[in-house]
Amino acid sequence: MKTFTSKDIENYYDQTEVHYKLHWELEKSMGLHYGIWDKSTKTLHESIINTNFLLMKFGEIKPSDSVLDCGCGIGGSAIYLSKKVGCQVTGVTLSAKQVATAKKLAIENSVDQLVSFYQLNYLETGFADQSFDKIWAMESFGSSFDKQLFFKEMQRILKPGGKILFADTFKPYPYDIDQEIDMQIMLNGWAISDILSLEELTKLAQDHNFETPQINDVTKDVKKSVERLYSLSLAGMVASKIYNLFKKVSHFSKVHYKTGIAQKKAYENGKWGYYLVMAEKKNA
Structure with missing residues (x-):
């Protein structure tokens, strides 16, 4: 199983931002999910x-909630909330x-008094104990190289009764990613080593x-997004190969x-699903 560093993850988002702007309406929707x-x-x-x-x-x-957006991207969810x-x-x-x-977007949307953004690793935030009511994890949990450390840190900074909210891909059942080439291509292309069942x-x-x-299983409700990403990737395959002949490009670009093609194959084979998940911290 391939592993990725924090720098790899940073490079992925910086290198591929242009793709999301061109094909995923990033500037309008402010979301990469x-x-x-x-x-x-x-x-x-x-x-x-939605x-x-x-x-x-x-x-x-x-x-009245204080929310931490883990892996906030360009701030779309924070601004929306x-x-x-x-x-x-x-x-x-x-x-x-x-x-x-x-x-910049927070100022443009007149919410800069309500939102703040920091370059931090969510596995070691440095925030005080019991600082937040809710943790928002929109397709960011999978990038964590240490899922246990994520829960340990969230347990520390959440108030009793606080909740972690996930919208993410998970395996419907346990299996070894090393045996699933489409899942490897899909996840590794997004700088993700593996996802949990x-x-x-x-x-x-x-x-x-x-x-x-x-x-809450919403796997069937992302089908159109899966298909759109697949179609864009097929077109991108041709453009990418031509572009690569004339100019050196970054690894993730x-x-x-390939991720868009592989994610559809793995989706159709039932190797991943899309879920909304809420985990509430116990009071004691």
């Missing part, structure tokens, strides 16, 4: 915003480039003083199209 589609969703932009809405609703985020609910949100990311963009996630949460997680 899968969009969840329902009967009222008509565009990719609406689906990306993912924020559904996780916010699932986690019952209130105006502050505008929609009026809560205080702190965003952390490994990328200095993303911090600068997030701060729902069973492993539940045990890890319980081992770190969290109640049994509540899990070079292989990025």
